[in-house]
Amino acid sequence: MSTDPTTTPSDGSREPADDALLTDLRSFGLTLEADLDTSIRPTATPAAVEAEPRPVAVLSEDRPSDRRRPARTVVWAVAAALLVAAGFGLGAVWRDRSGSIDSVGPADGNTEGGAEEGGLDEDPAEDTPDESAGPDGDDGATPQSVPAGPTEIVDADGEVIVTVDDADSNDPTVDLVVDELLREEALGDMGRDELADLLAAGGLQIETTLDPEVDRQAIASIEELYPNDQGLPSEPGLVVLDNETGAITALSSRDPSWNGLFNEPRMTGTAIKTVVLAQAYLDGFSPNDVVRADGPCSFPVGDDDAEPLTVGGSYGGAQSIEAVTRSSNNCAFVRLGLIVGPERVLELAKALGLTMSLEEDQLVSLPLGVAELSAIEMAGAYATFANDGIFEEPWLVETVLDADGVVLYEHRSEPRRVIDAQTARLVTETLESNVERGTGGDAQLEGGHPAAGKTGTTSTFTDAWFVGYTGQFTAAVWLGQPSDPVDNPNGLASIEIPDWSRFGGGLPAALWGSAMVRLHEDLEPVPFIEPDRVPAALDEAELLEVPGELGPCGNALSEELAESPPTMLVDNDGDGEADCFMLDPTG
Amino acid sequence: MSYEGFLAENRARLLAGLVAAYGPELGQEAAAEAEAYGWQHWDRLQNMDNPTGYLYRVGQSSIRPQMRPTGYLPAKPDDGLPDFEPGLAPALETLSELQRTSVVLVHALGWSLTDAAALLDVDMSTVRTHIQRGLEKLRSALKVEAHVN
Numbered sequence: 001m002s003t004d005p006t007t008t009p010s011d012g013s014r015e016p017a018d019d020a021l022l023t024d025l026r027s028f029g030l031t032l033e034a035d036l037d038t039s040i041r042p043t044a045t046p047a048a049v050e051a052e053p054r055p056v057a058v059l060s061e062d063r064p065s066d067r068r069r070p071a072r073t074v075v076w077a078v079a080a081a082l083l084v085a086a087g088f089g090l091g092a093v094w095r096d097r098s099g100s101i102d103s104v105g106p107a108d109g110n111t112e113g114g115a116e117e118g119g120l121d122e123d124p125a126e127d128t129p130d131e132s133a134g135p136d137g138d139d140g141a142t143p144q145s146v147p148a149g150p151t152e153i154v155d156a157d158g159e160v161i162v163t164v165d166d167a168d169s170n171d172p173t174v175d176l177v178v179d180e181l182l183r184e185e186a187l188g189d190m191g192r193d194e195l196a197d198l199l200a201a202g203g204l205q206i207e208t209t210l211d212p213e214v215d216r217q218a219i220a221s222i223e224e225l226y227p228n229d230q231g232l233p234s235e236p237g238l239v240v241l242d243n244e245t246g247a248i249t250a251l252s253s254r255d256p257s258w259n260g261l262f263n264e265p266r267m268t269g270t271a272i273k274t275v276v277l278a279q280a281y282l283d284g285f286s287p288n289d290v291v292r293a294d295g296p297c298s299f300p301v302g303d304d305d306a307e308p309l310t311v312g313g314s315y316g317g318a319q320s321i322e323a324v325t326r327s328s329n330n331c332a333f334v335r336l337g338l339i340v341g342p343e344r345v346l347e348l349a350k351a352l353g354l355t356m357s358l359e360e361d362q363l364v365s366l367p368l369g370v371a372e373l374s375a376i377e378m379a380g381a382y383a384t385f386a387n388d389g390i391f392e393e394p395w396l397v398e399t400v401l402d403a404d405g406v407v408l409y410e411h412r413s414e415p416r417r418v419i420d421a422q423t424a425r426l427v428t429e430t431l432e433s434n435v436e437r438g439t440g441g442d443a444q445l446e447g448g449h450p451a452a453g454k455t456g457t458t459s460t461f462t463d464a465w466f467v468g469y470t471g472q473f474t475a476a477v478w479l480g481q482p483s484d485p486v487d488n489p490n491g492l493a494s495i496e497i498p499d500w501s502r503f504g505g506g507l508p509a510a511l512w513g514s515a516m517v518r519l520h521e522d523l524e525p526v527p528f529i530e531p532d533r534v535p536a537a538l539d540e541a542e543l544l545e546v547p548g549e550l551g552p553c554g555n556a557l558s559e560e561l562a563e564s565p566p567t568m569l570v571d572n573d574g575d576g577e578a579d580c581f582m583l584d585p586t587g
Numbered sequence: 588m589s590y591e592g593f594l595a596e597n598r599a600r601l602l603a604g605l606v607a608a609y610g611p612e613l614g615q616e617a618a619a620e621a622e623a624y625g626w627q628h629w630d631r632l633q634n635m636d637n638p639t640g641y642l643y644r645v646g647q648s649s650i651r652p653q654m655r656p657t658g659y660l661p662a663k664p665d666d667g668l669p670d671f672e673p674g675l676a677p678a679l680e681t682l683s684e685l686q687r688t689s690v691v692l693v694h695a696l697g698w699s700l701t702d703a704a705a706l707l708d709v710d711m712s713t714v715r716t717h718i719q720r721g722l723e724k725l726r727s728a729l730k731v732e733a734h735v736n
Contacts, residue, residue, distance in 0.1 A: 224709065
């Protein structure tokens with residue numbers, strides 16, 4: 001029997017069942033090895049590559065990953081700067097920022113550097129660079145003009161993301177930037193074409209808030225959880241917002257042409273339920289108020305001739321609002337939506353930056369997420385709850401500089417309060433319980449960082465979402481196919497990905513959790529603020545009534561309809577005969 | 588270092604990871620592919636920080652097209668070896684590859700978190716997370732008869 005592993009997971013999460021499982025795993029390992037002509041354990045004698053048996057294999061030293069070591073140049077630059085600061089005074093360091101750090105030697109050496117910088121005798125104030133100097137001039141001379149040319153869009157580190165030299169650029173990042181510049185009237189009141197021309201020839205520099213490190217972490221999580229070596233057409237994407245500023249710090253996907261999807265409306269599925277939840281809490285309902293949760297359920301739609309809406313995906317009798325959020329119960333949320341009024345939910349959605357247009361007869365099904373919204377919009381809406389009810393439209397353009405380095409535009413925050421703090425905190429509390437105990441379980445974070453979020457799964461399985469937030473970041477994860485496939489009309493359901501991925505609680509939640517763990521690695525947990533307690537608002541009997549709700553199936557049984565798949569026959573009265581049917585959303 | 592020397596030190600771990608991921612038969616094939624690749628490209632590999640991790644990925648790439656969806660891990664204990672839960676192998680196959688490889692490397696074959704992380708070229712905390720989630724899934728899968736969803 002092998003020895004115990006030296007470093008088993010040490011989080012103390014052992015339960016009695018674990019011991020049996022671990023024992024089985026060890027036995028399994030022995031069987032696994034039995035077919036091999038060599039051992040595959042750490043202390044075993046390796047198979048002879050050379051003729052004689054060798055002593056116990058010495059494992060190569062584990063080296064910390066390169067990405068964890070600070071770049072050598074940065075270390076030297078900091079060290080040099082500190083030495084200079086110690087030896088020559090801060091003024092010399094400041095003055096040296098325009099030159100290369102390498103020109104400053106150690107304190108005991110480089111007299112040449114010392115003479116240039118003036119050493120200890122010079123008044124450090126004289127070395128302060130002229131604040132008005134442009135990027136090229138360190139001596140206060142007028143900024144040099146450079147010929148206008150293509151525009152560079154750069155990330156938060158100043159690295160070029162894309163160069164715009166064509167007014168007809170299809171690049172999705174360019175589209176996003178242009179959208180924002182138009183929205184903000186950043187460069188005055190001009191049309192899209194005019195702006196595109198200006199970018200192509202104006203030699204501008206556009207600084208964005210996109211952080212390559214955040215992107216790297218997000219991509220690393222995608223690589224880890226969804227390698228997609230089968231080349232499946234569905235790919236995940238993440239939008240990350242910084243809660244404090246509302247800035248978009250990442251639009252991450254492995255497919256560079258995917259960027260547009262972050263701005264492209266897709267069916268949100270049940271992630272939209274959070275807006276219904278917020279409206280309910282705004283109306284004074286408590287997380288403990290009870291709503292009918294059983295299904296299937298049917299509701300009239302539009303006028304009398306229209307087919308009623310029939311919904312599955314619901315279990316249980318009467319349950320609290322918090323509980324039906326955790327299980328993302330469809331019938332309960334349709335009922336809740338009708339109780340608070342779908343038009344009001346729509347208004348709240350708009351206030352949260354969600355531009356939905358729904359037909360009159362779609363309002364009933366609003367909580368099921370038939371409306372299409374972009375990942376950026378979803379993140380922006382959820383960030384409002386993270387920010388105690390204050391909404392800020394997600395943005396990524398920090399500044400626009402002209403070819404001479406003159407600042408043409410700087411982002412100005414325009415946050416607005418959409419809901420009161422108490423409501424936001426109630427929503428957060430419910431969504432946090434959803435991550436702790438509900439369908440969002442895979443999104444849990446280590447390290448004590450609280451997380452709140454909601455899954456979104458569409459009935460056609462074409463789109464799967466997880467949208468959530470911590471104290472510091474809000475992120476929306478979307479999994480789906482980048483293009484509307486003619487060959488693949490059933491979306492995710494028709495391709496072979498693990499079942500786990502189709503639901504928002506599967507890959508999207510896990511991806512969210514993984515990316516967030518990486519982003520929070522060096523951060524202190526920021527706790528969510530607890531709401532005041534809210535007692536149940538209504539009698540149980542009152543809340544159970546939803547005006548106009550039909551029986552379990554709104555449709556009478558008809559042979560013709562019953563034969564067209566996919567359908568599910570329902571026996572209402574338990575007499576063994578089907579009374580009606582409903583469409584089976586699971587296909 | 589010579590390639591032979593490198594192999595002597597790392598072969599067991601490379602093979603362990605690929606067998607953990609794909610079972611003995613495919614795992615050995617993958618390891619053979621990886622080792623052959625290593626012979627051809629040792630000049631370049633020996634300058635890498637983590638050639639074992641790189642060869643692990645070579646092994647993965649070589650074998651993925653052939654992967655069967657289920658049934659590649661041994662389901663029954665070999666004669667003379669201790670019994671284990673018959674549902675364990677099928678349950679392991681439902682884990683993601685990273686979860687399975689992490690759980691098997693550490694708990695079935697006794698490698699340390701450090702060694703597993705280096706082989707898979709991820710952080711130790713990532714391996715720990717995979718193990719935690721993998722064990723949770725196994726626990727839940729193996730108790731499935733007692734629980735109606």
